[in-house]
Amino acid sequence: MxxxxxxxxxxxxxxxxxxxxxxxxxxxRLILRRDRIRLPVWIGAHGLLVxxxxxxxxxxxxxxxxxxxxxxxxxxxxxRMFTGPAFGMDAPTYERFFAAGYVPYLFILAALMSIFxxxxxxxxEEESGRAELIRANVTGRHTALTATLLVAGLAxxxxxxxxxxxxxxxxxxxxxxxxxxxxxxxxxxxxTGITTITVQLSQFSRPAAGMAGGVLGAAFLLRALxxxxxxxxxxxxxxxxxxxxxxxxPYVHDRWAPLLLLVALAAxxxxxxxxxxxxxxxxxxxxxxxxxxxRARASLGHPVGLAARLQRGGLLGWGSGILLLGVIDxxxxxxxxxxxxxxxxxxxAVFGSEGLVQGYVAFLxxxxxxxxxxxxxxxxxxxxxxxxxxxxxxxxxTPVSRVGWSAAHVVTIALGVLLISVITGSGTGIAAAGVxxxxxxxxxxxxxxxxxxxxxxxxxxxxxxxxxxxxxxxxLLGWASVALIGxxxxxxxxxxxxxxxxxxxxxxxxxxxxxxxxTLAPFLTVTGAAVLLTVLGLLGFRRRQVRxx
Numbered sequence: 001m002x003x004x005x006x007x008x009x010x011x012x013x014x015x016x017x018x019x020x021x022x023x024x025x026x027x028x029r030l031i032l033r034r035d036r037i038r039l040p041v042w043i044g045a046h047g048l049l050v051x052x053x054x055x056x057x058x059x060x061x062x063x064x065x066x067x068x069x070x071x072x073x074x075x076x077x078x079x080r081m082f083t084g085p086a087f088g089m090d091a092p093t094y095e096r097f098f099a100a101g102y103v104p105y106l107f108i109l110a111a112l113m114s115i116f117x118x119x120x121x122x123x124x125e126e127e128s129g130r131a132e133l134i135r136a137n138v139t140g141r142h143t144a145l146t147a148t149l150l151v152a153g154l155a156x157x158x159x160x161x162x163x164x165x166x167x168x169x170x171x172x173x174x175x176x177x178x179x180x181x182x183x184x185x186x187x188x189x190x191x192t193g194i195t196t197i198t199v200q201l202s203q204f205s206r207p208a209a210g211m212a213g214g215v216l217g218a219a220f221l222l223r224a225l226x227x228x229x230x231x232x233x234x235x236x237x238x239x240x241x242x243x244x245x246x247x248x249x250p251y252v253h254d255r256w257a258p259l260l261l262l263v264a265l266a267a268x269x270x271x272x273x274x275x276x277x278x279x280x281x282x283x284x285x286x287x288x289x290x291x292x293x294x295r296a297r298a299s300l301g302h303p304v305g306l307a308a309r310l311q312r313g314g315l316l317g318w319g320s321g322i323l324l325l326g327v328i329d330x331x332x333x334x335x336x337x338x339x340x341x342x343x344x345x346x347x348x349a350v351f352g353s354e355g356l357v358q359g360y361v362a363f364l365x366x367x368x369x370x371x372x373x374x375x376x377x378x379x380x381x382x383x384x385x386x387x388x389x390x391x392x393x394x395x396x397x398t399p400v401s402r403v404g405w406s407a408a409h410v411v412t413i414a415l416g417v418l419l420i421s422v423i424t425g426s427g428t429g430i431a432a433a434g435v436x437x438x439x440x441x442x443x444x445x446x447x448x449x450x451x452x453x454x455x456x457x458x459x460x461x462x463x464x465x466x467x468x469x470x471x472x473x474x475x476l477l478g479w480a481s482v483a484l485i486g487x488x489x490x491x492x493x494x495x496x497x498x499x500x501x502x503x504x505x506x507x508x509x510x511x512x513x514x515x516x517x518x519t520l521a522p523f524l525t526v527t528g529a530a531v532l533l534t535v536l537g538l539l540g541f542r543r544r545q546v547r548x549x
């Protein structure tokens with residue numbers, strides 16, 4: 001005899017009606033709790049960028065005459081490709097120079113913040129299995145996506161307010177500052193919508209983030225090509241969401257109309273994302289997952305082969321992006337030469353006193369090495385992902401030691417850092433030689449990149465040490481070390497930082513070739529410190545408990 005079913009025995013949300021959003025408030029608080037450190041750092045980075053540029057420009061160009069001498073860097077075709085449509089460079093002011101040269105990177109930063117946020121709290125949660133546990137409670141089908149969108153909206157709103165407030169604090173006009181802030185927030189919101197679609201398409205978080213990043217890269221390329229065509233942009237500029245934000249022309253025209261396109265894009269993509277989510281099964285994707293081979297390659301039976309396979313996607317993505325950046329920088333060499341005679345002494349000091357071209361070559365080596373170090377931090381997080389998912393435990397259940405598994409990843413990442421430096425150095429040198437006609441720049445730029453590569457390996461060693469002993473602190477401290485190296489070594493002279501503070505950066509101890517003569521002792525010392533940190537990290541991982549899922 002069976003007991004009758006009553007309403008009190010039903011569990012979970014009803015598939016229809018308002019119950020599809022059940023538990024949204026609780027989920028919202030959970031996401032905010034989990035991102036209580038990460039989101040303020042992302043938002044604060046926008047404000048720090050505005051503050052830094054606003055404080056640095058008067059030092060680089062103490063007078064408007066000096067500022068006018070710098071406009072060639074932004075108004076030439078290569079400069080417009082790298083920065084934006086160069087509105088207002090015929091009558092430059094500090095705020096116009098800020099808008100023309102640096103505001104486009106606020107848009108990119110907001111887009112990246114939104115891409116990572118949405119991917120992490122939607123597809124990343126489904127992939128890890130945590131979303132399934134949450135769905136076992138009283139939560140609806142659209143709860144996670146809705147809560148994530150609310151957090152993304154709050155984050156971009158906070159970014160809007162902060163960017164506007166800091167710009168006003170720097171003394172910039174209110175109308176233009178408001179345009180900059182709103183354009184930054186709406187760009188982030190537009191890419192929030194784009195990412196909500198990519199997480200429906202892919203079953204895994206990394207490909208979902210990669211597809212959204214690909215859209216961002218395509219948007220940058222369309223805007224770059226469109227802005228190269230003419231000052232103020234061309235029809236191609238309007239094919240890009242980044243171009244819409246740039247066409248607001250802050251502090252020159254202060255247009256609000258292009259921002260309606262960003263609002264429309266966000267509304268359409270978010271609406272489409274909810275529709276697509278209704279069409280797929282939980283944990284599945286709309287794009288069919290390609291079945292694996294019937295038999296694994298022999299290389300996957302070795303820790304190094306497995307590590308190379310797991311690191312392949314990150315290396316290709318980061319390597320391609322860094323190479324593209326290097327080629328653009330190399331193509332900018334002739335613009336630096338053309339603007340060199342009238343460049344303010346404060347700006348010339350950033351590139352050293354041994355000659356503008358030589359200083360720029362050394363700057364390129366340090367610049368790319370900062371990004372190579374960022375790749376190392378990103379790649380090291382693969383170890384945490386593997387451990388958190390339980391796959392590390394499965395590998396270690398075979399005749400593979402802890403040191404062998406972790407060392408395979410570290411060696412693979414280190415080779416990736418070296419490969420990025422070699423390929424980017426060569427590509428940058430070829431681009432610089434192409435625009436200047438000086439073939440010797442290929443060798444000089446490649447040497448400049450290789451001379452400081454131990455700095456990136458030092459960051460890798462620090463991440464390995466943190467992973468071995470304090471794994472939870474690795475992402476935060478790893479990214480913090482990259483930021484400090486970038487600030488200290490790229491802008492230390494401009495900020496007049498004390499020597500003892502600059503000495504904390506490994507790049508400070510390496511020769512800035514070609515303006516400094518290469519010396520082997522510091523090169524080996526920094527490399528040795530990286531190896532020592534790596535060994536300490538491997539020993540720590542050997543002793544600590546592997547995370548049990």
